Amino acid sequence: MKRILCILSLLLIITACDDGNLTVDPIDFSAGAILKCSIKDVLYKVQGSEMMFIEIPSSYFANDETVEGAPLEVHLSSTIKVTYRRYASDTSELNICPTAPDATPNLVEQWQATEGIIQITATAIKTTNLAENSTRITGYIYNITFKNITFIKPDGPQTQETVQFGNYTTTVNPLAFGFNHEVDKSTCTTKVFDFSGGEVFTLDVADYDALFAPEPTTTPRTRLISADNKLSYRLYSNTITDAYFCAAITPTTPTLTQQWDAIDGIEATSGIIEVSTVHIGGDYIHTIRLKKVTLKRGNSEFSLGDDYLFGTLITH
Template identity: 40%
Template sequence: MKKALSLFVLLTLFNSCDDGNLTQEEISFDEVATQSCSNTSSTNTLLYKLKDKEALIMEIPNTSIVTELTAANDTIELDISTTSNRVIYRFYNGTVATDNICESIAPATPVITDQWTAVSGKIQIVTTAAKTTNETTGATKINGYNHNITLKNVTFSKANGTQVYETFPFGDYKTNITALSLNFDQTLEKCTSSNEIYNNNNSEALVLNIDPNLILNETTPINSPRTGLIGTSTNSLTYKLFTGGVLNSDYFCQTTTPNTPTLSQQWDGIAGVSGVSGIIEVSTTTNGPNTYKHTIVLKNVSLQKGILNFNLGKNYILGDVFTSN
């Protein structure tokens, strides 16, 4: 009688080793989400899938669950063994639950009746960002990461021999994060010694090194702002997130960058395409004698870190900066 194993995706290609007249047994957990133990150790993460009287379990290093991939097809690859990067399939004599997998002293029931242990092969993990989109503004936020896990050329040792899968999709494991807040007011500051314009709160900053021709002390016609494009040198935009101290205006406009607070993340503006993306619009009005207010709007501007990116939206009001003659 065939045992039904489980996997998050349909098995694509499989074959059995010639260990006698073995029956190829189908593994299928298609509708089962990947979970992790909350009491994971400081070094390893325990992932598992449960279905009725069956469990598929994987133990991998915490460092394998990454958010810093740098190339579109970058893949974490781990060698499977019986002592590290372990994959186990278990059968029970009753309905299995999380406590049977995650508790250091597992419940006495149900009892394990059979176990397959992966003895060789590779675990491949590809990570992509999970985003939400504001349907009104078009802005996107990264609120987690999806880790797609596949076993390659994996051999399971079982009671009556071995079973080999060339490609064995384990499925997706999702991790959640707190999205970047970008919680700024719309009052900008400009360095007197450079073209750097910035907005900050206690832990984050948006910094625009702007083309000076965009903030001339001349009013612009209504609905005819000056325009520019985000670029790598002119009109460079950077988002910075800090830890280890309070970020204030003393951090900016310095010849030498202060050591504190500590920069933990940096996202750089993606070069714009004329009429499409990465557009800067500056509208200038007077604000009293010899004083000018420049309102800066970013249109369809995206920022990136490695292969990850997010969009500020169709019309992101960076804020107002004031200059004088």
């Protein structure tokens, strides 16, 4: 009898403890693309009558890759929010995006996240020119995952270790590279420039006089891109000229919007500057080619290809 009473008591204790457990309602918004409201910094997904959205500044999607294995981590706060909603019938962006969102269909249930981390992994989208073996960046994919996120539901809090929100895709205009390949030496430095509107391609070598010597070549002169031999692409908000770089104080306009610097070269492998010189009349024509050069900004990079014509420089 005592044994039976002990078993019954134990069952009562277990039952009493179990009554306090909350039901976990799994959230799965992994299918489909994440969309962005056009007039506010809100990313959202709609699945029939369900919606999940993030209020997050667009600065967290800065058109750059994240380091592999090291996603960007953004903690929820009073300004960065994750919300789940269920409506009485199918919902749409009209219930979240307009300044005055639609009141129909009726909102049935809302969960507000109070704790958690938004993990963002960014990867560049690239197009490849197979003939040149070159690449250009046309956009970025941001994979978004919620880690250790706690929602306050009508029946209490719910914490999930991982919730996949999915992919948010942006597009960028590929760099124009609208150069005519007729380059000039700067009037104030030994840099060699090619200008095209707001674009400028700059080659800055330590031994300019040797690389562009007034002597015909039988084999090209070569240099590796390095701290002494730098190649840089810059994009400005307006037309750029040599005067900008020669000014004693850097002008406030036009403004620099992008800068991509070449990665250091490897002997006989990549990052090679090649100059061939011919003598025509009283001029020396130096043809500058770039072999297997990669340009990088932040964590993003793209290739100019196996053989890119930087341009021709004429000296006397």
